[in-house]
Amino acid sequence: MKKYLKPINLMELLRPLGQLIVFSLGSAAVLSIIVLALAIVLNNTAAGDKIFAQLKVSLFAYTVANLPQVLVDGLTLGFVYAAIALGYTMVYGVLEFINFAHSEIFAIGAFVGVEILIALQNAGLIGSGSSLFMDYVFLILAMLAGMAVAGGAAIAMERIAYRPLRNAPRLVPLISAIGVSFFLQDAIRLTESLTTGQFNRIFPTFGNFDKRITFGKIPMGAAELPFSVPIKSFIVIIAAVLMLVVLNYLVNATKVGKAIRAVAQDRATASLMGIDVNHIIAITFLIGGALGGAAGLLYALKFTRIDPYVGFYPGLKAFTAAVLGGIGNLTGALLGGIILGLLETFAGSYLSIFTMGAAGVEYKDIFAFAILILVLIFRPNGLLGENVTEKV
Amino acid sequence: MFKRSFAFLSLLVIASIALTACGSSTPATQAADSGSPATSGNVIKIASQSPLSGDQSVIGVDIKNGAQLAIDQLSGPLKDMGFTIQLAPYDDMANPDNGVANAKQIVADPAIMCVDGHYNSGVQIPSSEVYHSAGLANVSPANTNPTVTTRGYAEVNRIVGRDDVQGVVGADFAASKGVKSVYVMHDKTAYGQGIAEFFQQEAKAKGLEVLGFEGTEEKANFDPIITSIIAANPEAVYFGGMFSQAAVMFKQARDRGYEGMFISDDGFDSSDAAKIAGDTLMAGAGTFYSTVSGPAAAYADTAKFVTDFKAAFNHDPQPFAAQSYDSAAICLAAIQNAIKANNNQMPTREAVAKAVRELKDFKGITGVYNFNSIGDPVVAKYFVIQVMSGDPAQWSANEIVQTLDIAPPAP
Amino acid sequence: MAMLEVNDIHTYYGNIQALNGVSLKVEQGEIVTLIGANGAGKTTTLRTISGLLKPRQGQIVLEGNDITETPAHDIVYKRIAMVPEGRGVFARLTVAENLDLGAYSRSDRKNLAGDLERVFSLFPRLQERQKQYAGTLSGGEQQMLAMGRAIMSNPRLLLLDEPSMGLAPVLVDLIFDIIQQINKEGVTILLVEQNALMALSIANRGYVLQSGEILLSDTAESLKNNEMVQKAYLGIE
Ligand SMILES: Nc1ncnc2c1ncn2[C@@H]1O[C@H](COP(=O)(O)OP(=O)(O)O)[C@@H](O)[C@H]1O
């Protein structure tokens, strides 16, 4: 009896935290070592001379001094990617289908949240003079509203555009997903142009989110680099971690989670267990959509400006992260997101210096994707693709 | 099942297309041509083309009014020579299709000798193809896209500066403020990158150290590039491109503690920039952007024009009204010269176009004009504007802090 | 009233007809077996009963109630459980999680512990391997798991599709012993088998299916002695 009914499985709650720490530290360490090794190699070449001429520091010292900031920025970005990637991987795990419209679900979450916050600001409830406590309450409410609408939109999308095609050849729902993606982009744009008449929407300035916590100054030659992290980065990281922990618990330690995993493996047998497969698939879209919506608002909080096409690049990157980690695998989405965020930030921060300006920040995506292709050549199923244990 | 799926798919596609169509505005209605009655032997017409309807008509109507005022005030000498001068105003609706349709009507009217227009480069460029093929002179009061003149058409001229010179403006401004080092960014578009390259060239020529030159399509996450910028610690950061990227980047850089100067181009001239970046634009060494034209009051000799304009049309002239006055005045002067050269007979269009290009030191109200071999003014005025408030509602209160006279790039 | 009555069902895969008017009856407490060659339509019959396939024609009646239109996920709530052909264990779930899913339909959570103990006493192997992924079990263990999982739903009618398939003879004996044991505990059984001899030796009655039609139906004893059955299904010349 005691063995059978486990009220709260502490292990399941803590396990993703452990994984997060291991993945973050591991990826950060590997990339740091590679970059430092490169810096040592390039130190005595023209690249080193150039940086010395400019800033009076060695290339190695430059690399070291910038490392903490690069790591924090990369991890923050990685967590945003991971949160979006979870939506792709959940749906893929259950339906073996890539929901290309997930990027627009993300955009819907961002728009709903931002519009609510703008309305609150116009009503004078947030902004100058509001209490910090209420600022956070409203931020959370906006995020919950974004999650609800995004989750609802995902369910509607599944019901209308994917379910009728469930037994059609694989390419058909994929085309439908691309159609839905275009449709939602234009629906957002049309709604905005009819209501606010604006293309760009701006996350209101309120609360203490832009404030930075300074951890000190890092000496770089004669100069000092400030090392600080904005409060909003902490919010992004904490929210993403919470989402991961809750999702992991939901999938691995609850009845509905077990049903989701059963449907993912064998729909017919799952229905013999009494599982309503359509219902579970709808729940999967709801969860994926809500996560995407939350990620949308976090993205708007971190990067300020959104427009109806805001989902495209983060969506593409998150999809890539999901593939890199092993699509269908929740832990893989996490690992893929962290690695991609770090890779992109490392490339953006160091590529220009290491190549003496020949390949600058504009190549950060090309570089990140080249690494992805390399990984996939050696591990076609992604980094954790063969690890069956975690598959949804 | 299959039929249903495909029916659904087609529905989706149709709906998407419908939505797209709804979103893009401006229905194409017929151009409003106020053609004048059949011409007698000595009637000469100057056409104006500008948006007289639609959301840009506030400026477009005053382009027409500026031309009208010039004809009213300056066609005396031509009248004495026995010619009647009329304005033929056309509405291009800020739409290339309407502009081109109007242009065809314009070249079909033999009395029209010169065109004063347009407001949008996107309309001027295709429309002037028509003027060019008919040998008809065009003086543009407002079009700043380099292509307007770089095609090298003998008929096409402008009296404003060029987008790509803004890079030079920004660099000269930075140098004048004692800036010693800059980091240059652009958006990888023809417009933004072009400006940034000119900025870099001029900055080096003025002895500034260029610590980085980077292009990016990124619209949100500037963290990596800001890391490089902060490490390099330039005294100014230049962004060639639009506010939607520049303002986001400036804000993130300021948030990270960068205290230097921000400089951008007229793509930054939108109150949304203040909405995005707010008070961070005011912090540190401040935020500046260049533009190619200023309000009438920014020019030295426009006081009388402003008074006359108000008397005639009951409101203050909008931007480009004064430039339109000068464009029409240039047309009149060229026509006059061409008539003289033709023994006081009606000149050909080719002769008028040639006369425009050959004008020497034409003194208008917005400056003294000479055209180079491709129709750019040999010097044009550029303005550097400082952001004065983080409040989007106060955007129009931004102040001109520098006016520069700069030559276009060699043709 | 029969516990289960299948009346003249016609089931298709797309346009391919697999069942051409199958009728059969299972009485409370019986073991009934459905034998037939490969491709005869045995699996199709069970999948139709369990709601995974919809017959184009005919009814399925459970204790007087028509369940023809009941979707598969509601059938288990009528206390019918199926052990599918090829076991259908969830390979990437643990043994314990598979058993848990067997009890998905149960609202009487308080009885679950007892039922789990019952499964473990029938199949002690499963208790040892609780934490192991089902995909790592041997074929015999997977069959035990599939049966244990079905028992966890506390069925009154158990549909078994070729439980002996691919198993070593010792294991086949064990499985058939357990089928009889379950039956003695009050579960009615409809057993599909290609191993006709084994099936007929534990069943009360049997049906012979051929090309989607019922060829013969009789008591297990009579079928065993039927010359045609002996020739075609029991390998006796
Ligand atoms: N998924 C399917 N699609 C098409 N035909 C099928 C399918 N499954 C079975 N069949 C056909 O239906 C008939 C009955 O199959 P089945 O019920 O599996 O037979 P059995 O279980 O008696 O071996 C066979 O002819 C088989 O080829």
Ligand SMILES: [Mg+2]
């Ligand atoms: Mg079979």
